[in-house]
Amino acid sequence: MSIKRRDFLKAAVTGSAVAALPGPAEARPNLEVPPNAVGMLYDATLCIGCKACMVGCKEANDMPVESADISPIWDTPLDTSGKTKNIIKVYTDGTAEVKDRETDGFSFVKRHCMHCVDPGCISVCPVTAMRKDPDTGVVTYHEEACIGCRYCVWACPYNIPKWDFEDAFGKINKCEFCNHLLAEGKLPACVDRCPTGASLFGTREEMLEEAHRRLALEPGDTYDYPRNTLDDPNRHEAVVPHYVNKVYGETQGGGTQVMVLAGVPFGKLDLPEIAERSFASVSETIQHTVYKGLIAPLALLGGLMFISRRNIEKGGTE
Amino acid sequence: MLSDLDLHLEPATGISRRGFLKFCSGVAVTIGLSPAAGARIAQAVMDPKRPPVIWLSAQECTGCTESLLRAHHPTLENLILDMVSLDYHETLSVAAGHQAEAARKASMDENFGNYLLVVDGAIPTKDGGIYCKVADRTIQEHLEEAAAGAAAIVAIGSCASWGGIPASGINPTGAVGVAEILPDKTIINIPGCPPNPYNFLSTVLQFVAFGSLPELDEKGRPKFAYGRLIHENCERRPHFDAGRFAIEFGDEGHRQGWCLYKLGCKGPETYANCPAILFGDVGSGSWPVGTGHPCFGCTEEGVGFTKPIHALADVETLTPPTTFAAVDQPKGVGMTPGAAGVVGAAAGAAAGAAAVMASRLGKVELIPEKKKKKKKKNKGSKKESTAAEE
Numbered sequence: 068m069s070i071k072r073r074d075f076l077k078a079a080v081t082g083s084a085v086a087a088l089p090g091p092a093e094a095r096p097n098l099e100v101p102p103n104a105v106g107m108l109y110d111a112t113l114c115i116g117c118k119a120c121m122v123g124c125k126e127a128n129d130m131p132v133e134s135a136d137i138s139p140i141w142d143t144p145l146d147t148s149g150k151t152k153n154i155i156k157v158y159t160d161g162t163a164e165v166k167d168r169e170t171d172g173f174s175f176v177k178r179h180c181m182h183c184v185d186p187g188c189i190s191v192c193p194v195t196a197m198r199k200d201p202d203t204g205v206v207t208y209h210e211e212a213c214i215g216c217r218y219c220v221w222a223c224p225y226n227i228p229k230w231d232f233e234d235a236f237g238k239i240n241k242c243e244f245c246n247h248l249l250a251e252g253k254l255p256a257c258v259d260r261c262p263t264g265a266s267l268f269g270t271r272e273e274m275l276e277e278a279h280r281r282l283a284l285e286p287g288d289t290y291d292y293p294r295n296t297l298d299d300p301n302r303h304e305a306v307v308p309h310y311v312n313k314v315y316g317e318t319q320g321g322g323t324q325v326m327v328l329a330g331v332p333f334g335k336l337d338l339p340e341i342a343e344r345s346f347a348s349v350s351e352t353i354q355h356t357v358y359k360g361l362i363a364p365l366a367l368l369g370g371l372m373f374i375s376r377r378n379i380e381k382g383g384t385e
Numbered sequence: 386m387l388s389d390l391d392l393h394l395e396p397a398t399g400i401s402r403r404g405f406l407k408f409c410s411g412v413a414v415t416i417g418l419s420p421a422a423g424a425r426i427a428q429a430v431m432d433p434k435r436p437p438v439i440w441l442s443a444q445e446c447t448g449c450t451e452s453l454l455r456a457h458h459p460t461l462e463n464l465i466l467d468m469v470s471l472d473y474h475e476t477l478s479v480a481a482g483h484q485a486e487a488a489r490k491a492s493m494d495e496n497f498g499n500y501l502l503v504v505d506g507a508i509p510t511k512d513g514g515i516y517c518k519v520a521d522r523t524i525q526e527h528l529e530e531a532a533a534g535a536a537a538i539v540a541i542g543s544c545a546s547w548g549g550i551p552a553s554g555i556n557p558t559g560a561v562g563v564a565e566i567l568p569d570k571t572i573i574n575i576p577g578c579p580p581n582p583y584n585f586l587s588t589v590l591q592f593v594a595f596g597s598l599p600e601l602d603e604k605g606r607p608k609f610a611y612g613r614l615i616h617e618n619c620e621r622r623p624h625f626d627a628g629r630f631a632i633e634f635g636d637e638g639h640r641q642g643w644c645l646y647k648l649g650c651k652g653p654e655t656y657a658n659c660p661a662i663l664f665g666d667v668g669s670g671s672w673p674v675g676t677g678h679p680c681f682g683c684t685e686e687g688v689g690f691t692k693p694i695h696a697l698a699d700v701e702t703l704t705p706p707t708t709f710a711a712v713d714q715p716k717g718v719g720m721t722p723g724a725a726g727v728v729g730a731a732a733g734a735a736a737g738a739a740a741v742m743a744s745r746l747g748k749v750e751l752i753p754e755k756k757k758k759k760k761k762k763n764k765g766s767k768k769e770s771t772a773a774e775e
Contacts, residue, residue: 115653115700116709117646119628135710145710157709166699176712260628262647263697301632301647303697337712 094352097321097345098185101204104324105244106271107182107258108278111329111336112167112308113265113292114175116155118142120257120266124153124179127245127256146178149231152242153179153257158335167308167330174329176336177257177266179242180227181316181323182206183345188219188228188241190347196239197228204271204324205244213238224320224341244324254295264294264303271324273297278314278328281307321345415587415609415662426594436593437492437500439531440474443524444517444551444560445506449542450476452579455665456586469501469593475519486520493534501592502535504528504563507544507551511559525566532567537592539573540564541585543683543690546574546605553690564605573598574605578683578690583662584610604686606656614701615652615680618660620670621645625653634677645674649695651682 121142125132132142133150144151156178161171168174186206189197196213199206208228219228219239231237245255253259258268267274277297284290284307291302308330315333316326320341329336357363410423442450471477472492478485493500506524509516514523532538540563543549551560564572575585588599588607599607616622624630624644631639632647639645646653652660652674659672659680674680679695682688688698702709720728 115697116702117625117628117700119626119630122627141708143708143710145714154710156712156714158712175709262628262630303647303695304693305697335712 095348095355097343097348100184100271100322100324101200101202103202104184104204104271105182105249106269106274107244107255107325108267108269108274109177109325109327110265110267110281110292111174111176111327111331112310113263113305114155114177115263115265116157116175117262118155119260119262120177121151121153121155123256123260124242124245125151127248128152130240146229147227147241148229149233149237149240151229152240153177156337158331160335169331169335172331174331174336176327176329176338178225178227178337179257179325180206180244181225181325182242182244183320183323185321185345185347187222187224187320187346190351191218191222193218200246203244203249205246205249206241207243207246208239208241210238222346224339224346226337258295261294263305264292267293267297268295269297271326274326275314275317278317278326281328282310282312282314286310318343321348409590412583412587412590415583418591422594426590428594435470436536437470437472437496438474438503438589439472439489439493439500439535440477440503440505441524441527441531442475442519443504443506443508443528443545444558445542445544446550447476447505448579449505449585450474453582453585456582469589472500483520493531497534499536500534501589502531502538503589504538504540504545505542507548507558507560507562508566509551509558509560510566511557516558516560528563528566532570535570537573537598538563538567538570539575539585539588540605541575542580543576543578543686546576547686549576549578550690571598571601572605573601573607575610576606576684576686577657580684581610581657581659581662581664584658602656606684610658611656611684613656613658615655615657615659615674616700618658619652619674620660621674639677642677645677645679646698648679649681649693649697650674650679651685651688651692651698652680653698653700655680655682655685655688655698657684 124130125142130150130152132139133144133148134141135143135145144154147154154177156176157173158176159173160169163171163173165172166174182205184204186197186199189195189199189206193216194212194214196209197206197219198209215230215237217230217239220230228239228241231240245253245257248255254268255266258266267277269277277293281290286307286309288307289304290307292305293299293302295301311329311332313333314326314328315338316323319338321343327333327336327338334340406423406427409427413419413422413426473485473489475485478488480488506517508514508525508528509523510525514525517524519527540546544551544560545563547562547564548556548560549562551558552562562572562574564570564574573588575588577584584607587609591597591599599609602608602611604611616625619625621642621644624642625646629638629641629643630647631641631643631645633639634648639648644650660674663669663671663675665671670676681694682692682698683690692698
């Protein structure tokens with residue numbers, strides 16, 4: 068049996084190219100919702116912008132006041148940052164007369180970690196400094212493991228993890244669902260402080276159910292809104308607003324454990340429409356396929372060797 | 386005239402000249418005038434031609450009058466009512482029946498165009514307005530008649546301002562505020578249930594002393610009294626901002642004096658100066674929220690007598706610390722001229738250095754190349770020479 072050198076190389080390159088294609092059978096699916104996934108439902112129509120949640124967050128997580136003003140009288144951060152894990156932002160349009168209306172209206176939005184079911188930050192972290200609790204699904208950050216590459220900052224579709232640039236030995240700062248309080252059986256600080264039940268805590272399943280219950284209500288009717296948790300007796304009655312008929316976080320990017328209801332389109336609240344397939348599953352599928360059995364690197368090595376060999380032959384010997 | 390004060394005032398009312406002037410200065414400050422204006426107010430209220438006041442009572446509970454009677458120590462309320470020549474008031478008139486009606490008629494005819502009309506209570510309009518009649522005529526007829534010759538009209542209390550309690554719920558009598566009956570007139574609304582007497586007194590005394598009326602907001606309320614949310618001046622506001630709320634009456638937070646928002650406080654959507662000037666002249670904490678009960682928004686149409694007392698308020702967010710980062714908030718301040726200068730200088734220096742270096746690099750390279758050529762030439766010549774030798 069005689070194989071020409073040229074044919075052998077051709078076959079080798081084709082084979083490795085086939086192996087490099089992401090075949091559907093090998094695609095990594097989205098991660099599943101953890102068995103006892105905790106959840107939070109933020110209803111922007113209930114939010115009054117009192118910022119009690121921001122104060123509670125700073126106290127619970129021992130963070131300093133951050134002021135955008137020259138004189139730091141009030142805690143007025145502009146975004147999540149090295150010193151702010153949770154922020155109430157506002158969307159305004161035109162005269163901003165009516166709450167939860169898109170034109171000439173306004174809406175609050177609470178921004179912090181969404182605790183993705185399949186988080187991009189964990190996928191990109193080279194040292195497992197970002198971890199997702201296998202039981203509750205809380206995404207936590209572990210400073211002792213972090214090498215400061217800040218990949219997680221870039222990988223997050225919600226622009227949430229932030230590096231503390233003001234500290235020479237900085238670290239990532241992001242909402243961790245008040246994991247230390249959950250361990251004590253307490254509520255996350257923002258939920259605990261919220262006076263209107265705009266931030267609600269429970270299991271992800273319960274929150275999703277409650278969100279769909281609200282979407283099914285007739286605008287203008289009254290509804291007995293729960294505060295803190297679904298079974299808390301301290302509820303309050305309010306008029307049902309016009310909701311955007313979608314629970315943000317149900318499917319976006321493979322789903323999130325923090326979900327949002329609002330009266331204005333989510334795109335206006337800086338909550339982008341993201342495909343159901345998580346970014347992590349797409350990128351991991353490509354990466355893991357390319358590096359499977361080291362075929363692609365070997366093929367690359369072979370190709371490079373071939374090219375260099377040919378060049379040597381062409382150039383001749385001196 | 387002021388020098389005569391002591392002669393008439395003290396024996397008649399038990400108030401010293403000093404006490405009276407102090408009061409007038411206080412009133413001046415309340416309506417935002419300088420304390421010096423107090424002397425002018427004192428002068429005006431001592432004028433023998435005191436402006437007559439006609440006080441009509443419609444669907445009301447007399448709470449506004451009761452509140453006014455407690456404006457200060459008992460002697461002072463006499464003083465005020467004497468000063469403005471109260472010619473008709475159903476509760477306070479000495480006269481009764483036909484006599485009282487005759488006095489009203491006489492005063493209105495004599496002072497046509499000059500008297501101050503004060504109305505408390507809502508005006509029923511349903512079924513020809515028969516649900517409130519005085520001296521066999523509906524109160525609407527009385528009001529329209531009195532308004533014709535009034536120099537100014539003050540609607541005191543929430544009922545007169547926008548309907549108040551009689552207009553709440555199904556509004557069985559079709560009750561409306563004074564402004565709705567008299568759409569062409571300027572009505573000064575002093576809402577409240579009851580309103581703070583000083584908001585009324587300050588308005589009246591400004592009219593008496595200067596012949597002018599205070600600046601009004603779009604709902605006809607004096608801005609000096611109704612320009613700010615209760616929430617803005619509330620002594621419990623820091624608890625609101627920090628998220629410390631009483632959850633039920635008598636709980637730990639309630640005893641600590643925490644914010645009453647969760648109990649339904651309407652301070653965040655109600656405009657009034659209650660937390661600033663308080664009630665009853667008995668010192669701090671003498672207002673509803675100060676005593677531990679949530680504000681129920683009595684001065685605000687659509688809130689008081691309309692929303693359930695313990696329903697959550699819609700927070701109007703007007704003042705710090707309620708400034709918010711926008712969803713698309715730009716961050717940083719861009720490049721300052723100073724920074725641009727420094728960066729520009731650094732860039733210029735770097736470019737210059739690079740140019741110089743590049744030119745030098747060329748020279749450094751050129752020399753060895755020449756040498757190489759020379760060497761090659763030498764080599765070539767050597768080869769040639771060897772070839773020749775061969």
